[in-house]
Structures are given as C-alpha cells and as structure tokens.
Amino acid sequence: MGDKANGLGGEVTYYTWEEVQKRCTRDERWLVINRKVYNITKFCYRHPGGSRVISHYSGQDATDPFTAFHIDKELVQKHMKCLLIGELAPGEPCIEPSKNAAMVEDFRTLRSTVEQMGLLNPNKLFFCGMLLHVLLLDMLAWLNLYYFGTSFIPLLITALLLGTVQAQAGWLQHDFGHLSVFSKSKWNHLVHHFVIGHLKGAPASWWNHMHFQHHAKPNCFRKDPDINMHPLLFALGKKLAVELGLKKKKYMPYNQQHKYFFLIGPPALIPVYFQWYIFYFAVQRKKWVDLAWMITFYIRFSYCYIPLIGIGGTIGLFMFVRFLESNWFVWVTQMNHIPMHIYYDENKEWLSTQLQATCNVDQSLFNDWFSGHLNFQIEHHLFPTMPRHNYWKAAPLVRSLCKKYGVNYQSKPLFTAFADIVSSLKESGELWLDAYLHK
Template sequence: MLALLSCTSRLQRASATANWQPRVLACAAHHRPSLCLPRVRRRWVHRAGFWHRFDSLPASSPMRRPPPQNKNHLASPPPPLQPIPSPSVLTKGGGGGGPNNHIAPRGAAQIYSTLVAVSRRCGCTAPDQRYGSMVAVMKDAAEDAADRKARYVTSAEMARHSSEGDVWVAVQGKVYDVTSWLPLHPGGDLPPLSLAGQDVTDAFVAYHPPSAWSALGRYRVATLSDHAVSDVSRDYRRLVAEFAAAGLFDRKGHGCAASLCAMAALLLAAVWLVLATASVAAHMAAAVSLGFLWMQSGFLGHDSGHYVVMRGRALNRAVQVLAGNCVAGVSIGWWKRNHNAHHIACNSLDHDPDVQHMPLFAVSPRLFGSLTSAFYRRAMRFDAAAPFLVSYQHWTFYPVMCVARANLFLQSLLLLLADTHTRVPGRLAELAGVAVFWAWYPWLVSGLPGGAGERAAFVLVSFAVTGIQHVQFCLNHFSAGTYVGRPRGDDWFEKQTRGTIDVACPPWMDWFHGGLQFQVEHHLFPRLPRCHLRRVAPLVRDLCRKHGLPYQRCGFWEANARTLRTLRDAAMKARAVAAAGGPPPKNLLWEAVNTHG
C-alpha cells in the first residue's frame, strides 16, 4: 500500500510542474471500500471508476443504498487525485529535473502496470477499461500516436466494409478491421459478420469480458467522424457499468456443484430403476428421470457457454463437454454456434436460426417468401408441402416438441463428422464426448427386460419430458416481434427487448426454467449469472419504460396461449397460400432435416 501511495504522490508532484493534457489516474481509485478505504462508505460511493457523493446519485440507482452508521468511519471523501501529465510529457522528463527524472524514462505504460501490480498485491481490484469515457483510461505514448495518425471515416464509408472478406466494426467510435480475427473469434464468425460495417459497442459490452478489450488495439484502422451515442445506449452502458462495479458479473452463486450433484443423482436413479426393478412403471419413472437430467444438463451447458462457472477455463470447458456431449449427446460446439447467432440477431427471420423451422413451423407470413438463411447459407423454400405442414402447425407444435431432441443429435453429428469447413474448437474431444453418450444411453435402453415396445416407450417418454425445455425456448420468442434483415448495432437494445418475452414464475420454480424465464434480462446481459436475473429485472423494466420500449412478461400458460395464437395466425395465412397454389416443391427432405426445435 505504501508503494502505491508513493507512486501516486510522485505522479501528483510531476503534474504540478509540467504542461499536461487532461488525464485521470483511475487505477488508484479502484480500491475496495471494505478493505482499503473504509472512511468513505458514509457519504461517498464508488461507481464506474469514480467516487461520487451518495446524494448525487439518481434515486433509482442500485448503487444508492443506506449508508452504514459506523462512528469510527470519517465522513470526508478521500483527497482528490490531480490529473497526471500526458505520457508524452512524462517520457520527456516532465520539463526539468527533480523528482520526475527517475520515473520519466519508464513511460506511462510501465507506471500504469506497476500501479496495477501493487494494487493487486494489496487485495484491490484492477482498473476497469471496459466502458470508455465512463471509466478513466491511462494511455501510453504508442496509443496517443495511434490516435493522432488514425484517419477519420464516416459511418457510410465503414458500412462498405461488410463482406465476408472485409469486416470492419466500430467500438466507442474507434474503427477496427477484424477480418483476420474472424477464424479465431471464440464466438464464431457469424456474430461479427452479422454486425459488420456498424458500431457494435452495445453488443461488444454485452458479450465480452474485460480481457477482450485489450486485444482491440492491434486491429485499429480509423476513427468515426460522425460517432454518436443514443440515450438508450448511454443508459444501457451505464447500467452495465453499475453491475460490473457491484461485482455481479463475477459472483456466480448459482451452484455449479449442486447442479452436477443433482445430475448425478438423476442419472443414478434412472440406472437403478432400469437395472434393479422389473416394473414397467418404474422403468417409465427412469425415463422421466432421464428427461429431467437432460433439462438440467442443458441449463448447465447454457450457463457455462455464457460465462465461466468454474474456477478456470479448462474446468469450465470440461463442464461444457460433460453436460452437453457426454450426458446429453449434443455437441457444445454446435450449440454455441447456433446460440451465438441467435443472440446477436434475435428474431431476425433470415439470420436467427431459432426462428427458422421451415417447413414444419413458420412464426411469420414473411417466411412464405422463401427467405435465405444466413446461418444455413441456403434458401428456406416455401414449397408445395410447406403450406400444408404449416397450415396445421398449431396442432403439431407439441407433438413435434416431444421428439425434437432427435434433431439435436442429428445436427451435432452433421457438424462434427460431415462439416469440415466450420471451425470447431476441440473437435476430437467433442466427438469423444458424443461417443460416451452413445455408449451409455443405448446400453441403458438395452437393459430393459421388456421387448421393443417397452424400449420404444422408454425413449419416447425421455424425449417428451425434455421436450418441455424445447417448449420453453419457443415461448420466449415465437410470439415476440420479428424482422427481416441483418441486426443493426444502433438499435441493438431495442431489438433485444422486442424479440424476447419473460415468463413469470415464483422463485421456487427457478430450477424448472433454469433462468430462461428472464429472457429479456438474459439477452441484454448474457454474461450475468442466472442467480442475479431476478434482482435486475425491475431495473430493466424501468429502463424500458423510460424509453418507451416494450417489456413483455406473462405467465407460463399465457405464454403457451400466445405461442399457439401466433402459430394459428400464420397457419391460416398458409392455408390461403395453399388454396391459391404454392410454388413447386424443392429439397423438402433437407429442409426437414435442418429444422430446429
């Protein structure tokens, strides 16, 4: 701590005698109040990298809490830090001799690194550079030079760089050429391609951890000359910053170990009921247990795909393969590719694979125009058979959901075995995990003492129970707003709220929905652990109300009714198309194989 204060004091003395540009030392302000600065907890709070007077915060701010009444804590704030000299001044010696000389040659970047290291040794948090102007950032001389040399481009000029071989994006007004990064992007190439040529700040803030920000600099090519931030985006980023300052993104709290134990108990119960009993009813109970096992493994795989649920990334990856590939037989690589495309283009009829179910389902009559899927890279043809199938989709919805899991198995095998062009990290490990599933599940089914009829019933019941989860996925989006075209970076918040629906349920039912009932909050804050979604829901609702955006929420049965009404409305219009004579059939089998539920 003494070393940290000493470095800060030297920087303050250096700024008193040198010509300086406005810079704020953010690193020394990031101490945990409970550890390093207990005196400021009565009248001052720490938010988004700065100290604020408690009474200056908005009344609705989640950071405004009643101050503790501790007489041992002083009411005065910490002494304000003076702006430090610009890195260029420091590297020149600060205008003379004196105390500056022994730190000036080191440069601002090294001083910054030293302060970070000292603060971490003291148990303090490191500076947060995720939110641009909302958090002070100390630049080094190289970054200042890059700012001076960067050319300026307009949004229209940047929009021309939106092809697969030429991808530019802007984050906080800085333009980056990420074409070479696409094959290495952990989230796949589809999200950057969907938003290419646009300002993607909101999406970048939502989906990326702090470590991703440090990798942007090497791809910097220009600066936006007409950069602007909407009121909605400004409020959204402020809310993200407050959640980060409160540590919500770091506190998992959802009980990964408890989930794994529950999954183990369900699996052991199913195995015991099959092998140790001769009752058909007990065997069907084992199938029900397997269905709930797959539901919980899906929730755990979903959590581990959005944020780190274990102490390290290697363990987190192991949980993904265990929950997805080994237990459920679904490739986590296929799921992440599909799910990332869904999140970034929520309810886009031609970019979101979760609303592309032709020829079985059509959530909008606009799908009758044979749109081209950006995910599957082919046309979703509304052929002669599709009008007939879609005409009865409100009747076939639940039966199809009962067997929809079979399609997930097929899609996983197609990706891992047949699709050699798509990059799948750890393909061999995923294949091994899927092989584990196809070893234990057929073995368990073969252990049933009954004939083929009992075994078929066992498989159907296990699929039907986990079909509840497929229904849950559809309830969140089928009856929400849809659109055609690429997602836009400047209305990302609006598209997420219009394309999602929350399902109201009591807290004791959270295990049943796995956090998916807070779909609006999850889409806006995908890195937020599910245990916090109920807490932040009122803040999201207030933000939507402030900007006149829909915040859709209904009960479980009402959500089912709304979904069926949406399907029926499209079915009636499909019947009209069928009566008028639809287009000739083409490639119906392939369309059916690529249906998602």
C-alpha cells in the same frame, strides 16, 4: 477512404459511419467498437464464437454485443489490435445516427450499475448444487430399475427421471456455456464439456456456434438460426408470413401450422433432427474433442442400461427420453420468442433488439426450476453472462429503463406463454393465407 491525421501514437485514419456501413459484404467486413474501426474480413473465420456471429454486425456498431458476450475483455482486446484500422472521425457521433443515443447511453449506464452491484459474478455454490441435483437424478433413474425391476411402472419412472436429467442438464450447460466462452477459466470450459458432452451427448462447439448467433440477433431472419424453420416448415412472424404469401410460396399448409406444430415441433426436434445433426456437425468440422466427450455419454448409457433391459430396450428408452427432452426443450425455449417480433435485421439499439424479440414468464419456484431461470429471458438476453440466480435482482432495473423509453416489457403466466406459441402460429398462418390468395 477515411481521412488521416497525426496522433501521439502515429498516423490515425478516420472514417465516417457511412463508410463503415458500406463494409458489410462477403469481400469486406468492418465493424465499430467504442468508436474504433476494425476490419474483420479475415479474422471472422478464426473467431472463437464462429464466423457468423461476428459477421452479423458487419457495417454496424458492435459495442454493446462485444460488451455483453466477452467476460475477459482485456484478453480479447489483445487479439483485436491487429484488426484495428482507424477510428470514427471526430465529428461523427458515438452512436449510429439511426439509433436513440439517449437510450443507448442509459443502457450502458445500467450495464455499469449491474457490474458494480456484482450481479455478473457467479455463485459457485449455486452451480455446484445444480450439478449435484442433476447427478443425483441420473443415479436415481438407474437405481430405480436396478432395485424395482423392469416392468412398465419402473421403466416409466426411469424415463421421466432421465428426461428431467436431460432438460436440467441442458439448462446447466447453457449456464456454463455463457460463462465459459471468451473466458480464461479452464474450469468453466471443462465443466461445460462435461455437462453437454458427457451428460447430454452433444458437442460444446455446436452449441456455441448456434446459440451466440441467436443472442446477437434474436428473431432476425437469416441471422438467428433458431428461426431457420421459416419458411420450410413454418411461416413465422406477421411481416415474414405476409411476404411469403405475396410471393406465392407454399412449402407447407401454413394455415394449419398451429396444428401440425404438435407433430413436428416439440416431439421431433431432438430425436429426429438434433440427434443426427450433432454428429454431422462434430465430424464435418473436425471437433474431435467434442466427439470424444459425446461418445462417453453413449458408452455410459449403454453400460448402465443394456445389462438391465437389453439392447432393444436401451434404444427404446433412449429415444423416449429424447422425446421427453424435446418436448420440454421446445416449449420452454420457444415460449419467449416465437410469439414476439420476427423480421429482418433492423439494426436497432441493444435494448430494443432484445426486448422486441423476448418476453418473460412470471417468477415462481417451479417456473424458475422448470425453465432453468429462462423465464427471465429478457434479463438473460440483455446480460448473457449474468448467472441465472441474479436475474430477478436485475429485473426491476430493466423494467424501469423500459418504462422510461416506452419499450414493452412483457411477463406472462407459464401456460399463457405456451398458448401464445400456438396462437401466434395460427395468426401468422392466417396472414400468410390471406396474402397468398390475394390477387
């Protein structure tokens, strides 16, 4: 166990990195934040962000993700006092021995610079404008059917407008989700529930549960839920695809996955999977407030469109809108991640972890709007609580740091990023087949 010494505040227990790294089991989970050692074995199940996201850092230094995710750190630290069990021994380095200490320190300096520049402060007028533009599109969709009839063209226009509403509301709730979690602001929480619950019909708790795992360990197999389609549907990543082939596992014809992606990827994720899973999630976890917000969406949608196009027409319109939303969502979210490095958790520096799993798409007014500024995926992953209107200001600073340490900072044209999804699936499928046929 750790050594003990008397300090001004009483007896302090000291631990080595080796002792901490052993505590990453189901029975015992420790982590380090700013040299202090915390036992999260029981607390992880009460963690507001979910048990998994904090458990993913068991046995590791969680200083950088802690800093990245928590807006009101003083509030959070009050709850952490009862978890504190000691500190790293005086002879132990501040940074895990396996990591590049200079890179870690330089990134933390960059983080301080970003804070001092005010880049983590949201512009309320910007987000009010984004919310109003979503509400306006939603209203125009209904007015279009009301005034121009229910023939094919007005129905198509309404569907396109509603699909745009769902996509843009998705990017907006993503903003408020990052700005509201671990924050004392009740307005952020309320607006987040309104946008994701009332405008989209999904539970805020589900988004928190899934999305923060993705940010904590992007593209890490068994830790990032966004790549859970491996191996049941797709063979993702070069190394994982080869490993799957060598184990002679074949759940799907992966060498054809770049083709069937167009059938079971973009068009099906939301209408086929998410549509039922979000209700299952809310009920199974007893998230009744989220469920109530979700129901208001379906009541409003039914009230608006059943009088105009009937029950069957409303169901058809709803499913087509989900189909459009699904295509938009999948292409935008996966263009930054699927073509990148996908493997098990390698516990690298925060900068390296995020950069090997993300890339950017070139800036333009259309790309910014179309992707909800997630074309700046690198900056978003490094600073999850940074409001999207400031990504472009942080980008030159991030580029400079990446250049200093030889970290690959990728930025692509939009359609190149789309094409890379397909080409990366084709490549990993071929690697799987070669390994599968290898004797």
